[in-house]
Structures are given as C-alpha cells and as structure tokens.
Amino acid sequence: MSRGMLIVVSGPSGCGKGTILAEVLKDDKFFYSISATTRAPRPGEVDGVNYFFLTKDKFESLIKEDGMLEYAPYCENYYGTLRKPVEDMLEKGKHVILEIEVQGAMKIKDKCPEAIFLFILPPSLKELRRRLNKRGTEAEDVIEKRLNEAAGEISQAYKYDYAVINGDLDAAVEDIKAIIRAEELRVKNSKNNIDEVLENA
Amino acid sequence: MSRGMLIVVSGPSGCGKGTILAEVLKDDKFFYSISATTRAPRPGEVDGVNYFFLTKDKFESLIKEDGMLEYAPYCENYYGTLRKPVEDMLEKGKHVILEIEVQGAMKIKDKCPEAIFLFILPPSLKELRRRLNKRGTEAEDVIEKRLNEAAGEISQAYKYDYAVINGDLDAAVEDIKAIIRAEELRVKNSKNNIDEVLENA
Numbered sequence: 001m002s003r004g005m006l007i008v009v010s011g012p013s014g015c016g017k018g019t020i021l022a023e024v025l026k027d028d029k030f031f032y033s034i035s036a037t038t039r040a041p042r043p044g045e046v047d048g049v050n051y052f053f054l055t056k057d058k059f060e061s062l063i064k065e066d067g068m069l070e071y072a073p074y075c076e077n078y079y080g081t082l083r084k085p086v087e088d089m090l091e092k093g094k095h096v097i098l099e100i101e102v103q104g105a106m107k108i109k110d111k112c113p114e115a116i117f118l119f120i121l122p123p124s125l126k127e128l129r130r131r132l133n134k135r136g137t138e139a140e141d142v143i144e145k146r147l148n149e150a151a152g153e154i155s156q157a158y159k160y161d162y163a164v165i166n167g168d169l170d171a172a173v174e175d176i177k178a179i180i181r182a183e184e185l186r187v188k189n190s191k192n193n194i195d196e197v198l199e200n201a
Numbered sequence: 202m203s204r205g206m207l208i209v210v211s212g213p214s215g216c217g218k219g220t221i222l223a224e225v226l227k228d229d230k231f232f233y234s235i236s237a238t239t240r241a242p243r244p245g246e247v248d249g250v251n252y253f254f255l256t257k258d259k260f261e262s263l264i265k266e267d268g269m270l271e272y273a274p275y276c277e278n279y280y281g282t283l284r285k286p287v288e289d290m291l292e293k294g295k296h297v298i299l300e301i302e303v304q305g306a307m308k309i310k311d312k313c314p315e316a317i318f319l320f321i322l323p324p325s326l327k328e329l330r331r332r333l334n335k336r337g338t339e340a341e342d343v344i345e346k347r348l349n350e351a352a353g354e355i356s357q358a359y360k361y362d363y364a365v366i367n368g369d370l371d372a373a374v375e376d377i378k379a380i381i382r383a384e385e386l387r388v389k390n391s392k393n394n395i396d397e398v399l400e401n402a
Contacts (some may be wrong), residue, residue: 119388124401156396165394175386176277182383183209185363185376187320193366194358200325201352 002192004031005183006112008105011120012150014131016166020120021097024174024180025091031094033086036068039077044199052082061095070100081108095180100154105174116183117160125151139187149200203393205291206384207313209299209306212321213351217367221321222298224374225381229307232295234287237269240278247260253283271308282309296381303357308358317384319377320361324368326352329365 036052071080122128237253272281323329
C-alpha cells in the first residue's frame, strides 16, 4: 500500500471550509487530524476526539523532541499538531487532512515540504460579508474585523499550491476531490504503480 | 480570460491514448495540436486537418527562427510541432493537447517547462500483449517488438508529471479530467481569481 498524503487546508472564517471538509471526510481514505492543546477540556469535550489534552510539561517535552509538526502559544496555552498520529495514519495509507491557519500551515511547509497546501476562498469579500451578516450572530464591528482578517489571510493564498473558490458547495467539493486524485496520480506518488505495470509482463 | 495550459500526452501504442483523448476532446476548452511534416499529403489528407504540410525549405527556416516547439527527421522527412498555432490557442484560453512520443515530449519540456506532462500506461505488459493480439493485425514477432518498445517507453514515465493507468476507459478519462482541473486550480494558474476575490469587497 502506498503512503497517504498530508493535505493542509486553510481559509478565512466564513469561507465554508468546515462544510466542504465534512463532505470530503465521508470517504474513509481520509483522516482528520486532531489538534493537541494544554488548555483544560470543557464540559463534554473528549480527549482524542475534540483535542488531545496534554499537560504543559508533556507538550514542552514533545516540542523539544521534535514531536510537534507545528505549535503556537495562544492565551497562555499551547495549541499544535502532534507528529505521531499524523505519521501513523500516513503510514497506513490514509490521506491526513490538517485544518489550520496560515502561520501554522507555513510551519508545516518547512517540516513537510511534500504536503499539499490548499486554500479555500469565498467567491468575493462582498459575498463573505453577506454570509457573515446572514449568520446574524455578530455585531457590525466584529464583522468588519473578520473581513479585514479574511482579506489579510486571502492575500496569503499565493503561498499555497491550490486555491479553491467556494461559490457552490458541490463544485468546491468536486474541485478538492480532483486535486487529491491528481496528486495521487503524480509520478512521484505512483512510482510503485509504474513498476508493477512493467513487472507484470 | 486566463491563458490555456499545454498538456503533453505520451504512452505506448495500444495503451488506449487515442480513445481517451477523443473523450477528453469532446469538451471544446481543449484543442488538439496538429503536427507539421514535409512529407507529401496522401490521398484524402487535408492541410491543417491531418497535418500542416510544409516544404522542406519552409520547415528548415522555421527551425532556424525557433518556430518549432520540437521536431525530428524520420524517413527523410521532418515531423514536428509548430509553435505559432499552439501559442495562439493558449492565448485564447484553450488547453492545447500535444500527443507525442517520449523524445519529442522531453524537447517540449526544455522549451515549455510550465507544460503538464502526462503518461498513459496499460494496466500491465501482459494486458498490452492481450490487446495487441486481439487486434489480430500483427504477426507474433511484430507484437514482441511492440511490447519491447512499450516497456522501454513505460520506463520513461518517471520523467512525466502524472501517470494514468488505463484499465477502465471511463476511469482513465475521469483521471485525466481531474488532473486538468487540479492544474487549473493551482495558485500559479489562478492568481487572477485570487486577485478578483480581494478586489470585489
């Protein structure tokens, strides 16, 4: 069995990333990477489901022994991606999806240059504003802040391999499946297949 | 409108390349590149349809002025790919498909490193033998020669970007469409789209 691929996905809040990934993840050749954190579990949160909950000591010793693919401190806690579960799933041939913000993604790029970097965009900032307004949960000034952040993030899309515009959910899901299929067909990922064709004479 | 992509397709005789490309070419965003030659047209052959028929002088002056993307002499005639019609179609936003053998493809790689290189393989040499036998048009020794050539060509697949195994026609066509869609979604090919998202605020 060939090794799975690491797929790093970013996109601004409101771009529909979660809905798209939920569709993609219906296929069990994918595995959604769970983050690790030092913050305490909230009621109902389960270790290994919502997060891997680690002590600060454990997290820091993992940092030292290169056990984190990326991490960042946030509000006096650490958040990050454990190397081991990602590595295990890749070995099992699963494609591991890492949903992560731009800074984290760029750290992954340094450690795993073979990963696939995918950015999901809204069709326009105008449409993003409409979607955020529609949620109706945020005040106008919060929406303005979100839009500014989104514009900043989208301008980083140039650092990714692929940009998928989520105008229509089904089309965006198909686009992501096409990208992953194409990557599977890359010669560097399918050398075994070529060898097999030649061997079966 | 964004510029089209140059898609170079190779694969051994009997791999089903022609049938697959005929399916892909049903979509008029693709354009099949017609070769140029100095050999005389055969009865029924039309200039600009089967080949661009050129005089030897014309062909040689095109070589001198870098008007050929690739060319090779064969049986006292030249065969090659004119740069101009390919360039014109790419400018019009069409994806240009160039069906060509390995040596020609590698010359294109030097001149157009941004092109996409795609190799189509039979599922196995065993299956290729079966397909060649089934045609019933060739003697046993010709089939052996074909199989040897095919093995030599397939071992060059490593030089391509993508390898598509044609076990099932529909699956192979879908694979090629996925590759082309993924390439369209590459950030380097969709910078305009990202700019548009940001501009439409």
